[in-house]
Each structure stands twice: as structure tokens, then as C-alpha cells.
Amino acid sequence: MRRILGMMAVVALGLALGVAQAEDKTPDGTLKLEGGSIAAGIGLSWGKGTLTYKGKEYPVEVKGLSVGDVGITSIEASGKVYNLQSIGDFDGNYTAVAAGATVAGGGAISAMRNQAGVTVELVSTTQGIKFALGGAGVDMKIKE
Numbered sequence: 001m002r003r004i005l006g007m008m009a010v011v012a013l014g015l016a017l018g019v020a021q022a023e024d025k026t027p028d029g030t031l032k033l034e035g036g037s038i039a040a041g042i043g044l045s046w047g048k049g050t051l052t053y054k055g056k057e058y059p060v061e062v063k064g065l066s067v068g069d070v071g072i073t074s075i076e077a078s079g080k081v082y083n084l085q086s087i088g089d090f091d092g093n094y095t096a097v098a099a100g101a102t103v104a105g106g107g108a109i110s111a112m113r114n115q116a117g118v119t120v121e122l123v124s125t126t127q128g129i130k131f132a133l134g135g136a137g138v139d140m141k142i143k144e
Helices: 002-023
Strands: 029-038 044-053 056-063 065-067 072-082 092-102 108-113 119-124 131-133 138-142
Touching (some): 029 056
Antiparallel strands (some): 029 044, 044 056, 065 131, 092 138
């Protein structure tokens, strides 16, 4: 049973990663996020992070990331950014390309894309946390 679950996780990871990597094998940047959620009937979520692009770090603001089902939870995630031609292309609403797969060790992976074609692959580094996109996607923008 563990072997089957492990294979399913590998397949799910491969599908999610394959979407962005098929477009461009070298990421244009990296993204690190941390956030939290009060999900007990409120659904409020927040996040912040850092986008590293062309050797420079940019602070990022995140809204709409779903973390957990009840209570107050927190999350940390990191990932790769593809198809980022200019820093202005990063801002926008990201919707799921592939989401919700659980990887070995309890983390979760999500691949999402914005209206400019920028693709972000995130892997949660917090074990045991449900990590998904909100119904309307995730809004991310560079903080000024």
C-alpha cells in the first residue's frame, strides 16, 4: 500500500512539475512564501514572501491562499517561477494548473499561472498542512 501511495505521489508531482518545465526548463526566479489562515467560518488568509529575480529580491504580498480547514494555521512554501519576462509580469491573479497533490513527507505541491503566462510551482514545507488555491485563485503582487 505504501509503495502504491508513493508511486501516486511521484506521478502527481511529475504532472505538476511537467507543466511548467515543459515550457522552460530553467526557472526565471524563485519564490518563498509564509502565511496563515483563520478558516473557522471566516476563510481569511494572508501571506507574504520574497521573489528572487535576476539577482534581486522583491517583497511579495499574497491573498487567497487556502491553508487548513479549521482553526488558525500557518504555512511556509517555496518554489520556482517560469516565463517571467519582466518584473511587471509577476503581479496578477494565479489560477490552478495543477494543485493539491501531496508529496512524500507530507508537503503539498501546487502549480498555478497568471494572465501574463507566468507559472509558479510551490511546494509547502510545512508538514501536515492542507495547501490549496482559493476559489477565485491567488492574488500575488510585488509590494512597493
